[in-house]
Each structure stands twice: as C-alpha cells, then as structure tokens.
Amino acid sequence: MKVLRVPEATIGRLSVYSRYLEQLDKNGVTTISSGEIAKGVGVSPAQVRKDLAYFGEFGTRGVGYNVKDLIRYLHRILGLTHPWPVVVVGAGNLGTALCAYRGFRDRGFHIVGVFDNDLLKIGKRIQDLEVLPVEKIPEVVKEHGVRIGIIAVPQQAVQEVANILVKSGVEALLTFGSVAVRVPPHVIVRNIDLTIKLEILTFYLNFRETHPATWLEPNI
Amino acid sequence: MKVLRVPEATIGRLSVYSRYLEQLDKNGVTTISSGEIAKGVGVSPAQVRKDLAYFGEFGTRGVGYNVKDLIRYLHRILGLTHPWPVVVVGAGNLGTALCAYRGFRDRGFHIVGVFDNDLLKIGKRIQDLEVLPVEKIPEVVKEHGVRIGIIAVPQQAVQEVANILVKSGVEALLTFGSVAVRVPPHVIVRNIDLTIKLEILTFYLNFRETHPATWLEPNI
Numbered sequence: 052m053k054v055l056r057v058p059e060a061t062i063g064r065l066s067v068y069s070r071y072l073e074q075l076d077k078n079g080v081t082t083i084s085s086g087e088i089a090k091g092v093g094v095s096p097a098q099v100r101k102d103l104a105y106f107g108e109f110g111t112r113g114v115g116y117n118v119k120d121l122i123r124y125l126h127r128i129l130g131l132t133h134p135w136p137v138v139v140v141g142a143g144n145l146g147t148a149l150c151a152y153r154g155f156r157d158r159g160f161h162i163v164g165v166f167d168n169d170l171l172k173i174g175k176r177i178q179d180l181e182v183l184p185v186e187k188i189p190e191v192v193k194e195h196g197v198r199i200g201i202i203a204v205p206q207q208a209v210q211e212v213a214n215i216l217v218k219s220g221v222e223a224l225l226t227f228g229s230v231a232v233r234v235p236p237h238v239i240v241r242n243i244d245l246t247i248k249l250e251i252l253t254f255y256l257n258f259r260e261t262h263p264a265t266w267l268e269p270n271i
Numbered sequence: 272m273k274v275l276r277v278p279e280a281t282i283g284r285l286s287v288y289s290r291y292l293e294q295l296d297k298n299g300v301t302t303i304s305s306g307e308i309a310k311g312v313g314v315s316p317a318q319v320r321k322d323l324a325y326f327g328e329f330g331t332r333g334v335g336y337n338v339k340d341l342i343r344y345l346h347r348i349l350g351l352t353h354p355w356p357v358v359v360v361g362a363g364n365l366g367t368a369l370c371a372y373r374g375f376r377d378r379g380f381h382i383v384g385v386f387d388n389d390l391l392k393i394g395k396r397i398q399d400l401e402v403l404p405v406e407k408i409p410e411v412v413k414e415h416g417v418r419i420g421i422i423a424v425p426q427q428a429v430q431e432v433a434n435i436l437v438k439s440g441v442e443a444l445l446t447f448g449s450v451a452v453r454v455p456p457h458v459i460v461r462n463i464d465l466t467i468k469l470e471i472l473t474f475y476l477n478f479r480e481t482h483p484a485t486w487l488e489p490n491i
Contacts, residue, residue, distance in 0.1 A: 053482075053484060054486045054487075059471060065474075066467045066471075067449075070449060070466075128474065128477075129473055129477070130473035130476055130477025135469075143368065144367040144371065145364070145365070148363065148364035149465070151364065152448075154426075154465065155466060158466050158470070160466070198476055199469065199472055199473070206374075223472040223473075223475065225469060225472065229287075231313070239475045239476065241471055241472060243468060244283075244286075245445075245463070246375060246378050246380070248463060249380055249419065250349050250351065250378070251282050252445065253349055253419070254349050254350055256419075256443055257348075258350070264273060266273065266274045267275050
C-alpha cells in the first residue's frame, strides 16, 4: 500500500488557496504565480509550492498556474466537485448560527436537516428548515445521502448524538468543545475547540511580556 | 535576540494536556508519564515529550511528571496564572452561544461585556450580562483591562469592529469566517474558519474513495 503523509495544515491551506483563486477567477484573472498566491493569502511562496506538490506536479515552471485549472485541481483534492448535504444536530444558539452561516452554502455545503430533542425547539423554523425531532435523523440522512454531521448540542449529549449519526450512516463529524468522542475507525471526527484558540492568544500575550528579549517565530 | 520557533499546534496541545492533567489532579492522580498523557489525549508519547521540551527541561527521566507541577508549568507557559477578561462583539446567535459557553469560564476566561449596534438587541440580557451599544466598548475595555476581544458580527462588519477594539486597547482578536482583518503589528489575530474544518472532512471522505490503495497517514 502506498503511504502519503500530508500535514492537516496543508489541507486547510488548500481550502484557503481555492477560495482566494475563486475570487480572482471572478475578477477575470487567468494566470497566477505561487508568489502571488502566497502574497494574497499571507504565507510564503515556498509554502504554497510545497502544499501544491503533495498531490503531484502541477503548473509549468516559470509560467505560473492557470487559475481555472488550479481551482479544478484543488476542488478535486478537497472533494468539492459536487455539493455536500450536511445535517446539524442541536437547534440552540450555536446550531442556529451554523444554519444561518452563508459561508457553508457558498462552498457547496447544504444543510438539509436540523434536529433537536427539545419540544420547544422542534417545529420552529431556522432559515428555510423546520427543526425536526432527533428521531428523524436516520430518515433525513438516508433520503439525502448525508455523510457529514455537525454536532452542536451540550457537551454531555455529544456522544449520544454521535452514536445516532454514525448508526444512521454518517461518516464524518464536526464537534465543538472539548469532549473526546468515541466512534468506529471508519468515522472521521474533527473538533473546534474555542478555548484552545483563546489559549493560543493568551500564550502569545503572555510570552511577549515574560520573554521580551526572545523573538517567537510565527509558524502556524 | 534569542529566537524560538514553536509550532502553533504545540501550543494547542499544551492547552489540551493541561486540561487533561487538571482532570487527573481532581481525581487524585499525583504523578504521570509522558506515555500516559499521550494515551489520555490521543497523541504519541514522543509528541508529548517534544511539546513539553520546547520550553526547557521538565520532569525527571524515569520518574514521570508531578501532576501539580506540570499543570503549574503549563499554566505559566499558556499565560493562565490569572483570569482573563474578554469582550464579545455581536449579540446574534453566535455571540449568544459564546456568552453561554461554560468552557470559557472553566478556564478563567470571563466575558465582561457583550456589544451590538442593533437596537433590538441592546438592553437584552445574555446570561448575567446586558447587551451594550458598541459605543461602550472603550469604556468597558478600560474598566476591566480587557486585552482579548471576540468578534461575532456579520463578515462585512468585522474590520470595523476590529478597528474599534484595537483603538480601545485590545491586543488580541478571535474572529470567525474567512475575512482577513488588517490590524497593527502588535495585535494578534486568530481565526476560526468553519468551512476549512468541513473541507478537511470532505478531503478525507473523498481521498479514501479516489485512492483506495493509498494509506493517508494522519498528521494533525
């Protein structure tokens, strides 16, 4: 079996590059160098070339990249050649914010169902969706072929919701907070931990006070 | 000037380690090996040792770490030796979810002000806070010595809010979405981009279908 080792930060940057290139494409730009991409998104040109090279050679040396081709190439890598139906579990403030987030739809993520077990929330409308009871998850997942679920419920309910989603056939989960979720090996889980982000800020704020003579080289 | 190069992923893991250790400490655990920490949080023992070594030698070889000492050491690195007052700008669904998030308070982040420019939101109560008009930001920042601001407003308003926060003396910003914010060099900005996280999921879902014979080594 071939082994490929791609830093996850690279995948994140490919996502950023592709959005930047789409913007350029809309503005009529047809070719671009790695240096221009780098400047546009705020990383080094070497980083851009390295990130793009993980998945094989692309572009002609000295000529730069064709913008449309590079967008297609990145979309193929990121799996964005077709839209993705997504379900959101939890219709509280976070779930409501997620359903309203236009950035998802712009990138082909369509929220096709939002669920809660709170009788006060079930039946409410969020955007163009009606909040459905959690029992409806398997039906909606099956109907739309949903593979991605976002879990926006209180921490103590995250594992239970993950179990329901996985049992319904969902293969990838996005969670919030700091709860470790146990899932079968075929299920991909990524987590957004707001506290970690704040502690990265306090780390830098604290570091420059306690180490005024040390330059902390950014390496994101 | 001394130069230190610490991957930001290391800072994030130090935050994770410290929370795990606090849990153990509560449960009466007094010493721990890097292997046990690694197992507890799901990384390799070598990674734990490497992460802890960036900031100097710690622990005695073969004996493991004293849990309380290691917590203190990590808190010192992360700047968590005192609580941090934080302001949230935007009292929509996202801002409300952030104000309600208990994970912040548990780690010493105290939201001391929430602001909006929507007359329908100003005066509303979120948790124990009254939503204040944006004009009150400088006053609250000064009163509480706030250095961290969270921006939870629509994308087109992010830069304007960042300007107000920076002018008020805030030195670190947490933003959402995909807007690049221009700030003076002394201001630290970190961003949570939900779309990137979803595209990391689609990348993996897509990759295992299109490359069934390649093992993609996780490297987070």
